[in-house]
Amino acid sequence: AAKQGGRNRYHRCTPELNANAQEQMKLIHGLAAALELAQFELHYQPQMDARTGKTVSLEALLSWCSPELGRVAPAKFLPLAEESGAIIPIGNWVLEEVVRQIRAWLDKGCAGSGITVTVNISAQQLRESGFVERIASLLERYDVPAQALRLEITESTMITDMRLTQQVCKALMERGITLGIDDVGSGYSSLSMLNRFPYQYIKLHHSLIQGITQSREDYIIVRMLVEMARQLCKDVIAEGVESEEQLELLIDLGCREMQGYHIGVPMNAADIVYYLKGSGDQMAPPAIS
Ligand code: C2E
Ligand code: MG
Ligand code: MG
Ligand code: MG
Numbered sequence: 001a002a003k004q005g006g007r008n009r010y011h012r013c014t015p016e017l018n019a020n021a022q023e024q025m026k027l028i029h030g031l032a033a034a035l036e037l038a039q040f041e042l043h044y045q046p047q048m049d050a051r052t053g054k055t056v057s058l059e060a061l062l063s064w065c066s067p068e069l070g071r072v073a074p075a076k077f078l079p080l081a082e083e084s085g086a087i088i089p090i091g092n093w094v095l096e097e098v099v100r101q102i103r104a105w106l107d108k109g110c111a112g113s114g115i116t117v118t119v120n121i122s123a124q125q126l127r128e129s130g131f132v133e134r135i136a137s138l139l140e141r142y143d144v145p146a147q148a149l150r151l152e153i154t155e156s157t158m159i160t161d162m163r164l165t166q167q168v169c170k171a172l173m174e175r176g177i178t179l180g181i182d183d184v185g186s187g188y189s190s191l192s193m194l195n196r197f198p199y200q201y202i203k204l205h206h207s208l209i210q211g212i213t214q215s216r217e218d219y220i221i222v223r224m225l226v227e228m229a230r231q232l233c234k235d236v237i238a239e240g241v242e243s244e245e246q247l248e249l250l251i252d253l254g255c256r257e258m259q260g261y262h263i264g265v266p267m268n269a270a271d272i273v274y275y276l277k278g279s280g281d282q283m284a285p286p287a288i289s
Contacts, residue, residue, distance in 0.1 A: 027080055030066050035089055039065050042097055043266035047259040050251045059118040060098050061266050091125040101269055103142040110273045118150040123157040127164055132171045146176035154182045155193045173198050202229050206240020213245045226253045
């Protein structure tokens with residue numbers, strides 16, 4: 001297609017393509033060494049129980065601080081990490097870092113006994129052999145209860161190799177780990193998957209939440225999803241809550257937990273301590289478990 005406009009057009013496109021390819025190369029090369037160079041960072045975003053206003057979970061969000069590229073968002077490097085298989089060691093690092101952090105918060109006494117941290121899990125990670133056992137041994141090593149961990153997967157994760165995914169989800173739940181389905185209502189989600197796996201909650205995609213105060217259609221879809229969850233005996237978390245109006249609407253609809261810039265931005269582990277202190281109470285036991 002680049003050649004269609006003749007020679008001139010072709011030449012005009014080339015530098016841009018090169019720049020893109022160059023950035024991809026930088027990403028791929030940088031990513032390979034990033035773990036060893038300790039360039040990954042986790043931030044934690046609060047999730048609030050709509051009924052009590054208390055913080056009930058913190059979602060761990062990964063970012064990569066590259067000296068060359070600056071701070072790289074997960075959307076930029078996760079697809080590459082998934083393609084190259086690097087997601088396995090990176091995901092293992094995330095899990096250990098989170099469990100270690102939970103232990104540290106428990107030791108500081110700042111999180112009460114009800115602390116839970118939510119971790120995003122890629123499809124490959126879930127299907128890697130020994131995944132459940134690895135988590136179990138991490139929890140044991142750091143003396144952290146399984147109830148402190150929530151794992152979030154997307155529906156697209158579930159479509160491939162359904163039997164294995166089903167088994168893994170079941171094993172995780174049997175150990176007391178909470179499971180949620182992320183990004184429900186996004187372009188990639190398929191509702192037909194929602195009754196084939198064990199899990200406790202769905203998390204509504206922020207693109208839907210964004211629209212609920214302006215678009216009647218979005219409002220109706222959110223209402224329908226909340227109702228569906230109720231019928232399936234699942235809880236609902238809304239992500240991307242950015243305003244008081246959205247929050248009120250979601251509370252009215254019966255959403256159980258809220259997450260978004262209006263509730264709290266992602267923070268580093270030290271700031272979370274102040275956030276929890278500042279919000280007047282320690283973390284409450286989770287509504288969803
Ligand atoms: P997610 O799990 O759906 O996480 C929520 C995303 O929404 C985060 O983006 C968060 O920063 C952003 N967000 C939070 N509040 C708001 C808000 O009020 N409005 C809007 N528009 N966005 C908000 P982030 O950090 O860029 O992460 C993007 C995605 O990358 C995550 O989506 C998750 O799927 C994936 N991800 C992040 N960390 C990890 C990880 O450790 N492992 C894996 N496998 N995936 C991860
Ligand atoms: Mg998530
Ligand atoms: Mg999400
Ligand atoms: Mg997501």
